[in-house]
Amino acid sequence: MTLTHIDANAQVNMVDVTDKSPTVRSAYAEGYLDLSPAALAQVMQANNKKGDVLTIAKIAGIQGAKQCANLIPLCHPLALSKVEVNISCLxxxxxxxxxxxxKLTGVTGVExxxxxxxxxxxxxxxxxxKAVDPAMTMRGxxxxxxxxxxxxxxxxxxxx
Structure with missing residues (x-):
């Protein structure tokens, strides 16, 4: 097995994607936040003391995607053409x-x-x-x- 993020001298290496052909690429992901019924009701009724929780989380998710290469070592900085975040209360x-x-047109994936x-x-x-329910759990x-x-x-x- 060849390690893609290690060079010939066993040093950390960002993969060279220079010679790859650009294609349209997209990726879809999901996750859940388990929280108490009281905390969920507060979110759904938009009466959280910190503001509009769902809108702020959606904007944060979009910003997060755009900052991925700054957060995760060896990720390529990408010119994303579309980021969509949807949030549903269940x-x-x-x-x-x-x-x-x-989504983008580029030489590396957007997972x-x-x-x-x-x-x-x-x-x-x-x-x-967290002030309403500090025992929340992220999963999936x-x-x-x-x-x-x-x-x-x-x-x-x-x-x-």
Whole structure:
């Protein structure tokens, strides 16, 4: 097995993607925040003391995707052409579901950006509601699908 992030001298190395052909690429990710019914009700009723929790988390997720290369070593900085973050409150499960989609025309995939968007949105939701429920749990953070590039389309085997 050849390690892609280690050079011939066993030093950390950012993969050279110079010679790869650009293709349209996209990735979809999701995650959940489990929280108490009281905390979820406060979010849904938009009466959190810190403001509009859902809108701020959505903006944070978009910003997170755009900052991925600054947060994760060896990720390539990407010129994203689209970032979408959607947040749904699920009272029957006492959780919040976050999904993201990142897209570009480029030489490397956008899975890390999609995951970062979800995680930053979840962290923002946690931060803004922790006074009501400090025992919240983030879970199920995963790539659902990636499209484009040399390997084509991939779907998570457990995703609907």
């Amino acid at each position: 009272p029957e499960s006492s959780c919040i579901h976050v999904t993201s989609m990142c 890390m950006e999609a995951l970062t968007a979800v995680q930053i949105a979840l962290l923002t939701l946690f931060d803004m509601t 953070i995963r790539v659902l699908q990636k499209i484009g590039g040399k390997t084509g389309t991939w779907h998570h085997p457990d995703a609907s």
